[in-house]
Amino acid sequence: MAAYRQVLLLAVVVVAAAPLASATQWMVGNDGGWGPKFNQSGWADGKTFRVGDSLVFVYNQGAHTVARVGKDDFAACNLEGNQLGFWDSGNDVVSLDQPGKVWFICTKPGHCDYGMKLVVDVEDGGALTPGPAPAPYF
Known part of the structure; x- marks a missing residue:
């Protein structure tokens, strides 16, 4: 009976964790990376970003930076604005x-x-938030 419970617990863990494993890691700019005139490439067009995904910015250290900013600072390219991440x-x-x-x-x-x-538009992700685990069957 103990082995049955272990198998059942493992199955519940796997089912609950499976949606989390579906998160995507996006290489910003693909092979070109994060660089000058980036926004002209339309890199984000047609992609669906979801909560749980991550963006990977690759560039020559010292040559560039990445700052998360608000809409107005983005539109104005305000380098002295409120940075939400750096x-x-x-x-x-x-x-x-x-x-x-x-x-x-x-x-x-x-x-x-x-x-x-x-700019990326992040969707809720829905299935990335696991629901309640099923009741154990004994």
């Missing part, structure tokens, strides 16, 4: 943890003005 490692992983639009810019002078900016 990364500068050259290999930055940013989790998409809530639905809605998320705006990113490079804070190096002139880079945002020349198109180094990205």
Whole structure:
């Protein structure tokens, strides 16, 4: 009976964790990475981003940055605005943890003005939030 309970518990854990494993890690810019005139590439067009996904920004450290900003700072390329997040490692992983639009810019002078900016629209993800576990059957 103990072995049956262990198998049942394992099955419940696997079923509950399976939706979480479906999160996507998006390489921003694909092989081109995060660089100048990025926004002109239309990289985000046609992609569906969901809560639980993450964005990976790859670039030469020191040459660029990634800053999460609000809509107005994004539109104005305001480098001195309110940064909601900041990364500068050259290999930055940013989790998409809530639905809605998320705006990113490079804070190096002139880079945002020349198109180094990205907006993604994050969907709720629905199935990524596991529901209640089924009642054990004994």
